Amino acid sequence: DIVMTQSPEYLTVSLGERATINCKSSQSVLYSSNNKNYLAWYQQKPGQPPKLLFYWASTRESGVPDRFSGSGSGTDFTLTISRMQAEDVAVYFCHQYYSTPLTFGQGTRVEI
Amino acid sequence: EVQLVESGGGLVQPGGSLRLSCAASGFTFSSFWMTWVRQTPGKGLEWVANIKQDGSEKYYVDSVKGRFTISRDNAKNSLFLQMNSLRDEDTAVYYCARGRYCSGPNCYSDSWGQGTLVTVSS
Numbered sequence: 453d454i455v456m457t458q459s460p461e462y463l464t465v466s467l468g469e470r471a472t473i474n475c476k477s478s479q480s481v482l483y484s485s486n487n488k489n490y491l492a493w494y495q496q497k498p499g500q501p502p503k504l505l506f507y508w509a510s511t512r513e514s515g516v517p518d519r520f521s522g523s524g525s526g527t528d529f530t531l532t533i534s535r536m537q538a539e540d541v542a543v544y545f546c547h548q549y550y551s552t553p554l555t556f557g558q559g560t561r562v563e564i
Numbered sequence: 565e566v567q568l569v570e571s572g573g574g575l576v577q578p579g580g581s582l583r584l585s586c587a588a589s590g591f592t593f594s595s596f597w598m599t600w601v602r603q604t605p606g607k608g609l610e611w612v613a614n615i616k617q618d619g620s621e622k623y624y625v626d627s628v629k630g631r632f633t634i635s636r637d638n639a640k641n642s643l644f645l646q647m648n649s650l651r652d653e654d655t656a657v658y659y660c661a662r663g664r665y666c667s668g669p670n671c672y673s674d675s676w677g678q679g680t681l682v683t684v685s686s
Contacts, residue, residue, distance in 0.1 A: 483667075492672040501659055501676035502609070513674070545609055549672045553625045554611035 454478050454548050458557035465562060471533040473560045475546035480526045483550065490550035493522055493531050496559075497542045505544075506531070538564060566590040566675040568660045573680030580650050580684075586643040586660030586677060594618075594638040597663030597671050600645050602656035603679070612658070613645065614669040623669040627653075650684045657681050 455478040465471040481490045489509035494502035504513045506522035509529055519534045533540055541564060546557040572584040584600070600612040613624045613634040622634050633646040643660050657679040663671030 490670060490672075501661075501679055502673075503676075504672065504674050507665070507672045507674075547609075547672060549670045552611075552614075552623050552669050554614075554670070556609040556611070558608050 453553055454481065454551060454555050456546055456548055456555050456557040458544075458546060458560050461558070461560060463560055463562045465533070465536040465564065467538065467564060468535050471536050471540070471562055473531040473544050473546075473562070475524075475529040475531070475557050477527045477529075477548055477550075481548045481550035482526050489525050489529070490548055491522075491524070491529050492547045492549065494545045494547060495540075495542045496545065502545060533562070536562075536564070566662065568662065568675060568677035570658065570660050570677045570680040573658065573682045575683045575685065576650055577686050578651060578684055581646070581648045582650065582682060584645040584647065584658055584660075584680060584682070588641045588643065588660075588662075591662070593636075593641040597666045597669070598634075598636060598643045599661045599663055599671065599673050600634060600643075601659045601661055601673070601676075602654075602682075603659065604656045607656075610656075614663065614671065615643070616669075621669065647682070650682075652684050655682060655684045 457476045459474045491509040493506040496502045510522040521532045543559045543561050567589045569587045615634045631649045635644045659679045660677045661673035662675045664674040
């Protein structure tokens, strides 16, 4: 199974400042035949289901503000919020869909 | 607008059974892989099962193999999860989700329902 490890578990950021969340997979999720990283990022607010932010590691889902960015390849990935807003308070999860069992990181709670 | 509405959760004793349903609307249900994912405070998000568009392929996490069965009724735009021999550790919120850009069962989910709570306890 591919283990997804996020860091940090908790992150406190001031309004307008940058937030950086890391995700590391126990094996590469880069599929060589199409050069795509099978890595997604989700945002979850209290009482809500996860919301898709990025897929293929860096492709922003429609409607996601451009202050959010995803990067990385192979085993190391990053989600960045360039200028933290109050509405960005949430738990963020990375997710590999390279192989079954599909697995998620344990989550990073981001607060103001 | 894509809508996924789960139902069927509740309190069940260990060893019991439950059948979860997910009613889909706003998209062509029969064109998408579908997924069940569960969430607990302790274990976070856990993928449970995927099913192909026509129901011909099904994949499960090891911890539920032989106990849970995923199925679908494309005529009724519905997804199901039959859960038997339930254990304490199956207690979770269960989400129905739509798969996108799937390579076989390897999908990310782009739309999720609100979830239904399953509590296994005596």
